[in-house]
Amino acid sequence: MKYTSTRAAEKQVSASEAIVKGISDDGGLFVPSSFPVLDSQTIGKLLDWTYPERTAKILSMYLDDFSFEELLGYTEKAYSRFDGDPCPVVKIEDSLYMAELWHGPTFAFKDMALTLLPYLLTAAKKKTGVEEKTLVLAATSGDTGKAALEGFKDVEGTEVVVFYPSKGVSAVQRMQMAAQTGKNVHVAAIKGNFDDAQAAVKRVFNDEEVKRRLAAAGYATSSANSINWGRLAPQIAYYVSAYCDLVNDGEIEWGDKINFVVPTGNFGNVLAGYYAYRMGLPVNKFIIASNANNVLTDFFNKGVYDINRDFYRTMSPSMDILVSSNLERFLFEVCGRDDALIRRLYDSLSQTGRFELDPETVRAGIFEAGWADEEETKEAIYTYFDLDDYVMDTHTAVAASVYNEYNCETEDDTPTVILSTASPFKFATDVLGALGTRETDPFRAMIRLQNSTALECPEQLYGLAAADEIHKETIGRDEVADAVLRFVGADKTEE
């Protein structure tokens, strides 16, 4: 299977090249040239398989320069870092389920792909004959950063650099990154919000002078954000896996359509679901849930994508995003793979901060979108604990709230899976607050949340209270390129 670019549809690269490069030179994102087909025979096999086997199978359909056995080796190693089943599907009410994607080493769903990406990237370099060291760059709204650091730490031939918005992440997210150990890890805060951090990192990817200096120091760049195909592809698997589990548990029969509700920021998670759907997974609706940064709600309802609006800091910081990178891949598909149109839309976005499309085209018959404010988010946490004894984090609660509203309006009783994207302990202060207890210290909040629920606080999170803060630097948003060069010693390279 070849990959093409959303902004240059004549381009053809292999899966390995797409993973090694992270982003296409023309500024577009790599997308598969077609969708492999998930027929009932394949699904039938997957039903009896483990999560690493299911993932290896799905990946082998996209990454045809990797063998199934090779991929299985990687998925088994990656998912052995999870505490039990990497994607348990928990029934919380009749026809309502949570797919918990946060049982990995950093307690957010980013681990589903970032535990695996280092294996894919290292192998892809071998397959394409790339001998340079890899500089893995990531901008993070909170959870990608830690997962990338944990995934790539001490990986041979790699340096990993993470930038996070100085005021845009929670105290626990910040400590997770600041305390990161490893010989090849670098972290800095950027003055600004996530969009500033993401834009600054994208500029580094397209800056010829920076690339030249990095090359002189022996580095090629790649991305740990979901703009990288190697980050997105593993996420397709949990949609298929959740479906298989519901079939195995007798909740649905193969062929029944289900809904997925997805707490959304950069559009990577829900896009992976759309790919699963295009492969043949029976889906009724994808419900895109946003917080007060509800650009996507407007876009899917009115067809207007407009980032000229206030940016809000919310209790679901990993979704405080206005420019959703992966929307570009989605638009490429629903606009008939018209690369010229994509170039026009994104030129318009960079010049005027907006573009417009027909909302029917955008919804593609299967998308719904809604948003929840802070009060509604808290109410969802409280209600689901009160009625179902289920404790959810703030991001998942945005999705639960949006689902409740959708359900009331439509009376759609299709079986529904909410993607649960983080451990409630990662956002303990706000979760506890929603349950009625004020505790501003995040570590005391973890203990109090443990004491008032049946859950156990992970030691890796509680232990951060006593961890050393190793990375303390804050830089301006114009200093990102310099920081990257300095971190890898490429600022001193002779001309």
Ligand SMILES: *Cc1c(COP(=O)(O)O)cnc(C)c1O
């Ligand atoms: C990253 C993240 C999201 C948003 O996912 P996208 O792929 O960026 O849309 C939601 N919840 C949590 C906890 C996250 O870390």
